[in-house]
Every structure is written in structure tokens, then in C-alpha cells.
Amino acid sequence: MGQFIYLDNAATTKTAPEVVEAMLPYYTEKFGNPSSVYGFASANKEAITAQRDIIADALGAKSNEIYFTAGGSEADNWALKATAEAYAEKGKHIITTKIEHHAILHTGEYLESKGFDVTYLDVDEDGIVRLEDLKEAIRPDTILISVMYANNEIGSIQPIKEIGRIAHEHNILFHTDAVQAFGQVPINVDECHIDMLSASGHKLNGPKGIGFLYIRTGVKIRSFVHGGAQERKRRAGTENVPGIVGLGAAVSRAVRTMEERSAKESALRDYMIERVLEEIPHCRLNGHRTKRLPNNVNFSFRFIEGESLLIMLDMKGICASSGSACTSGSLDPSHVLLAIGLPHEIAHGSLRLTLSDETTKEDIDYVIGNLKEIVEHLRKMSPLYEDFIKKNS
Amino acid sequence: MYSEKVMDHFQNPRNVGEIDGASGVGTVGNAKCGDIMRMYLDIDENHIIRDVKFKTFGCGAAVATSSMATELVKGKTIEEALKVTNKAVMEALDGLPPVKVHCSLLAEEAIHAALWDYAEKNGIKIEGLEKPKSDIHEDEEEEEEAY
Numbered sequence: 001m002g003q004f005i006y007l008d009n010a011a012t013t014k015t016a017p018e019v020v021e022a023m024l025p026y027y028t029e030k031f032g033n034p035s036s037v038y039g040f041a042s043a044n045k046e047a048i049t050a051q052r053d054i055i056a057d058a059l060g061a062k063s064n065e066i067y068f069t070a071g072g073s074e075a076d077n078w079a080l081k082a083t084a085e086a087y088a089e090k091g092k093h094i095i096t097t098k099i100e101h102h103a104i105l106h107t108g109e110y111l112e113s114k115g116f117d118v119t120y121l122d123v124d125e126d127g128i129v130r131l132e133d134l135k136e137a138i139r140p141d142t143i144l145i146s147v148m149y150a151n152n153e154i155g156s157i158q159p160i161k162e163i164g165r166i167a168h169e170h171n172i173l174f175h176t177d178a179v180q181a182f183g184q185v186p187i188n189v190d191e192c193h194i195d196m197l198s199a200s201g202h203k204l205n206g207p208k209g210i211g212f213l214y215i216r217t218g219v220k221i222r223s224f225v226h227g228g229a230q231e232r233k234r235r236a237g238t239e240n241v242p243g244i245v246g247l248g249a250a251v252s253r254a255v256r257t258m259e260e261r262s263a264k265e266s267a268l269r270d271y272m273i274e275r276v277l278e279e280i281p282h283c284r285l286n287g288h289r290t291k292r293l294p295n296n297v298n299f300s301f302r303f304i305e306g307e308s309l310l311i312m313l314d315m316k317g318i319c320a321s322s323g324s325a326c327t328s329g330s331l332d333p334s335h336v337l338l339a340i341g342l343p344h345e346i347a348h349g350s351l352r353l354t355l356s357d358e359t360t361k362e363d364i365d366y367v368i369g370n371l372k373e374i375v376e377h378l379r380k381m382s383p384l385y386e387d388f389i390k391k392n393s
Numbered sequence: 394m395y396s397e398k399v400m401d402h403f404q405n406p407r408n409v410g411e412i413d414g415a416s417g418v419g420t421v422g423n424a425k426c427g428d429i430m431r432m433y434l435d436i437d438e439n440h441i442i443r444d445v446k447f448k449t450f451g452c453g454a455a456v457a458t459s460s461m462a463t464e465l466v467k468g469k470t471i472e473e474a475l476k477v478t479n480k481a482v483m484e485a486l487d488g489l490p491p492v493k494v495h496c497s498l499l500a501e502e503a504i505h506a507a508l509w510d511y512a513e514k515n516g517i518k519i520e521g522l523e524k525p526k527s528d529i530h531e532d533e534e535e536e537e538e539a540y
Contacts, residue, residue: 305427307452311395311403333427345424345450381409381456383420383431383448 004317005363009203009295010152010180010354011321015246016205022249023207026242034239035228044241051248058255059197059214060188067213067231068244069224072179072200075213076103078224078235079175079196083144084111086220087173091141097121097129098339099151104177105335117141126288127156127340134166144173149181149197153336153352154287155296157185164193173219179203179211183254184262184293195219201243206250210243261357266294268355272364273297279368280375286337286350295355300337300346303385304378309351312374318367321352345384395453396487402457407464410446417514419506421525422499428455430503432463436511440471447503454493461485462500471511474504475521502526 006014032041034048049063056063069075084094096108098120108118119137123129129147138145145167150157160176167174175196178187182197183204189197196219200211215221215234227236269292273285282302301309306322313320322334333347342350353367379385395403412433422429428451435444445467449459461482466474479497483489489497506525512518 303450305451305455308403308456311400311453315404343424344427348424348427381406381448382450383429384424384450386411386431386448 004319005359005367006319007353007355007359007363007367008319008321009356010155010293010352012202012208013205013356014358015202015207016250016253018253019206019246019249023242023246026245030241034241035230044239048239048241048244051244051251054248055212055251058182058187058251060190061214062217064232065214065217067215067235068239068247069211069213069235070209070240071211072101072177072198072203073103074224075198075200075211076101076177076179077107078213079198079221080104080107080111080144080146082221082224083173083175083196083219084114084116086222087143088116091139091143093117093119093139093142094144094146095119095121095134095137095142096146097123097148099123099127099153099156099336100146100148101152101177101179104146104148121147123156123339125340126291127151127154127286127336128288128291129158129163131159131162131166134163138166138170138172142170142172144175146175146177149176149178149187150185150293150296151287151336152180153334153350154298154340155180155292155354156287157181157291157293160187160194161192167195168193180293183251183258184295186258189214189216196221201247201250204250204254207243207246210240210247212247257357262294264357265355265359268359268361268364269294269297271361272353272368275364275368276371280372283375284346286340286342293354297353297355298350300342300350301375302346302349303382303388304349304375306348306350308378309349309374312378313367313370316370316374318370322350394490395457396489398461398485398487399454399457399489402460402486403453406447406456406460408446408460408467409448411448412444412446415446415507417507417509417511419503419508419510419525421502421506422451422455424450427451428496428499430455430459430499432459432503432507434466434507434511436471442466442469442471442474451496451499452493454489454496455499457486458482458489458496458500459503462504466504471508471519472521474508475519477501477504 034044052063052066055066112118121133147163164174173195177198179200182199195216197214202208223234225236284300286298337347412435415433416436417434420431431448433446437443445463447459449456465477479501482497482500502525
């Protein structure tokens with residue numbers, strides 16, 4: 001990247017040049033409203049359909065099962081709230097996990113305030129849902145299971161196929177928040193018995209402000225935004241045509257490059273994990289060692305605090321995060337790190353580095369070199385480290 | 394998000410370290426909230442703070458407020474040091490973001506805790522010094538969530 005090393009691709013990604021190029025005409029000469037009658041505008045309807053086809057193909061879904069939204073959070077809100085409303089007569093119990101994104105967790109809390117019962121499953125120390133726990137949590141009134149495909153902080157990939165099978169056997173709807181996983185790992189909605197899936201454009205080198213919800217044919221889910229007849233009357237509002245075209249271009253690119261990109265990223269990821277665990281004492285890897293996103297690395301460094309670490313990395317031109325970007329606004333440590341059983345002070349000392357296909361081995365070496373110095377510097381300042389040394393000397 | 398002074402004190406913290414056989418040591422904060430400060434004071438027979446050192450586990454603001462607090466009490470009498478409030482620390486740093494104000498409270502508490510330890514060790518009473526709270530977060534209320 002030149003001036004800085006961007007290792008925060010789980011927060012957002014750089015929009016790919018081919019994506020920007022695909023979008024531009026839809027801001028200029030192709031500006032028309034797809035619902036209009038005249039040719040230059042109604043052609044945009046076909047452009048949208050073409051993107052729907054691309055996305056459906058990527059998931060093994062049908063084109064008319066893809067509904068565009070303003071992003072991942074909207075898709076998550078829609079999936080949960082509208083299902084709850086539509087299936088409330090069947091039951092009022094929803095199962096999710098303690099490591100979901102806040103778009104799911106806070107929606108779950110909202111539904112609880114409206115009389116729904118939500119079970120938040122624990123995860124194991126690697127951040128993976130135990131299937132036994134899931135089976136035990138199922139009740140006759142369970143209407144929905146929502147488990148994220150891969151975690152945004154620690155990258156752990158969930159046993160989605162098994163979860164989908166369990167949901168299917170019990171005739172319960174299955175939603176997955178695939179915002180981090182879509183475009184990173186292959187996903188097939190039929191193989192995994194997924195009924196609904198949320199995804200976002202800007203996590204896969206597409207534009208911000210666009211995402212989609214996959215809704216399997218036959219799922220009874222109400223409109224989320226009322227108004228015009230867009231998105232088969234389920235999500236009103238004039239289509240974000242440039243965003244949709246950008247999302248389609250980003251998905252094409254992600255599918256085309258996935259194999260090579262994942263291989264490259266996971267090799268660099270493993271190189272980084274091995275070196276850091278080897279060369280920096282009192283450090284742990286958060287998340288599963290192998291069942292993790294190809295670009296995700298998450299460490300906890302004992303005796304130091306994450307924000308200090310981030311500022312010092314920033315001064316060296318390294319962009320990273322501690323917990324998710326949404327978490328850093330509050331003072332609480334990440335709910336995901338607490339859910340995998342970390343004590344508070346170790347959760348506060350976490351660092352997430354998420355690679356892209358532009359990341360090089362030189363970048364990783366530069367980061368590790370600086371990381372070693374910064375961790376040492378902060379530990380010298382830490383009363384927790386002082387206590388630890390005194391206790392063990 | 395931080396002023397230049399905060400960044401300076403974070404990058405080049407003054408008086409980091411320990412004092413062997415310190416006159417008073419105070420540790421405040423808790424790891425749950427992500428910040429712990431420890432202050433060491435070396436106080437002479439005339440009640441003047443000859444030297445001060447700190448160690449802090451915490452965010453950029455926690456390090457900077459600790460550093461600034463040590464600067465403000467160094468060479469001062471106990472009475473003068475007691476007047477170094479969190480407000481004084483914040484002003485000296487050209488302000489802190491609202492979510493970081495508690496760091497300056499922690500710095501004030503750390504000084505008080507070290508002075509309290511000194512008073513206890515020497516069996517004296519310092520006028521105007523109350524037993525410091527070990528956890529400054531205990532009075533804070535949870536933010537209410539609105540739907």
C-alpha cells in the first residue's frame with residue numbers, strides 16, 4: 001500500500017478498481033430509475049437482474065432469492081425481526097450465540113423486549129458452537145436459529161453444515177450472518193440447509209452501503225421497508241443501482257480470485273501466527289488454529305492494553321484493530337473474547353490483524369518487528385507485568 | 394482523537410519505573426475496566442516529593458495522565474500535591490475525549506493512594522486526604538439502552 005500497511009480488512013476493504021469502474025456509468029449516463037418506463041432507465045432493471053444472477057450463482061441459490069439491502073446490519077435486522085413477526089404464532093423462541101455481531105445481538109435483545117425468548121449459546125475456547133448445546137437448546141416453540149458463518153473478531157468458522165442439518169431436521173429456520181465469510185470461503189446454501197444469509201459489499205472489495213439478504217423460496221418473511229414494489233415488494237425504495245452493480249462486480253471478482261487469494265492469505269496468516277507465538281512471550285492466539293478465515297489473525301498479549309498497542313502501531317504506519325470496530329467505541333472488552341473464556345485483562349490486550357490479497361511477506365515481517373518492540377515497551381510500563389515478574393523471580 | 398500533548402506524554406512518558414524502598418506506593422483501577430495505575434513516591438523529611446515514578450496498564454490516555462500527574466507533583470509538598478486534581482491533569486494535557494475523563498480521575502486517585510500509603514507507614518494524618526477508593530468505576534452507572 002505504500003505509505004501504510006492496512007491490516008484491518010475485516011473492518012472494511014479497499015474498493016477494487018474494477019468495481020469502481022463498473023459503478024461509475026451508473027452515476028453518470030445510466031442514472032435512470034429502474035422502475036421508469038423509458039428505455040435508458042428500464043435497462044437498469046436488467047443490470048440489477050444480472051447482479052442478482054451473479055450473487056445467486058456464488059451461493060448455489062436462485063436469482064429471485066437475493067434481496068438487496070443497505071448492508072449487513074440491515075440484512076441481519078430484517079432476517080430476525082421479520083421472521084419473529086411472521087412465525088410468532090408458531091413459537092417465540094430464537095437461538096443464537098454469544099459471539100454474534102451486535103447487529104444480531106442487539107436485535108435479539110430488542111426482540112426479548114417484545115416478548116420473544118432468545119437463547120445465546122456459549123462457544124468453546126476456540127470460539128466454536130458445540131452442536132450438543134444447540135440440540136439441547138431446541139424447544140417445540142423454537143422458530144429460528146441464527147449462527148454466524150465466521151466470526152468477525154477471531155475468525156472462527158462455525159460448523160454451518162451440521163447446524164443447518166440440525167435446524168432442518170427440527171423444521172426450524174436457519175439464518176447465518178455471512179458478512180465476514182462470503183467471498184472468503186465457498187458457501188452453498190443448499191448443502192448447508194441455509195434459509196437466510198446476510199452479506200455485505202464492503203467486506204469483499206465492494207462498495208459500502210450495499211448488501212443483501214438471501215431468503216429461500218417458501219420462507220414466510222414480511223417486508224422490512226414498506227413502500228414501492230422493489231425487491232418483490234419485500235424491500236421498498238429506489239434501488240441503489242451503482243451499489244448493486246458494484247456489489248455484483250465485487251462478488252464476481254471474489255469468486256474468480258477466491259482459491260488463489262485464500263491460499264496466499266492463509267500461508268501468510270500461518271507464517272505470522274507461527275512467528276508471533278514463537279517470538280513474543282506471554283501471547284496467545286484467539287480463535288481456532290485451522291478452522292479460521294484465511295485472512296484473520298487475533299492475538300492477546302498479556303499485561304498490555306489494546307488501545308495503546310493500536311496507537312503505537314499506527315505511529316509505525318500499521319492499521320489494525322482491537323476487537324471489532326464497533327466494540328472499540330465502548331470501554332468494555334470484546335464480548336467475543338469474554339465468550340471464549342478470556343479474563344478481562346487479557347481480553348483488553350487483544351490485537352486483530354486481517355490481511356488482504358495485497359499483503360506481502362515483507363509487510364508481515366515489518367509488522368512483527370515493530371510488534372515485538374511495542375509489546376516490550378508497553379510491558380516495561382505495566383504494573384501487571386511488574387507483579388508477574390516479582391511473583392516468578 | 395487525542396491532543397498533541399496527550400500523544401507526546403503517551404509516546405514519551407515521563408517518570409516511568411519503580412522506586413526501591415519508596416515512601417509510599419498506591420495502585421488504583423482494575424483490569425476489568427482495562428486500566429491500572431501504580432504510583433511510587435519518594436518523600437523527604439520536609440514532606441517534599443523528591444521523586445515520583447509510575448507504571449500503568451491502560452489506554453493512551455491512561456499512560457498520558459499518569460505521566461502528566463507525576464510531572465505535576467514532582468518537587469511539590471504533600472499539601473501542594475493534594476491540590477493536583479484530575480481537572481488540573483486534564484488542563485495540562487489540553488483536554489481529553491469525554492470517554493477518557495475517567496483516566497484523569499484515576500491519576501488523581503493514584504497520587505492520593507500513594508500519599509495514603511505514606512501516611513499509614515509513618516503513622517501520620519494528612520489534612521484533607523481521604524482513604525482513596527481502590528476502584529474509581531464503582532460509582533459509574535451503566536449506560537441505559539434505548540429502543
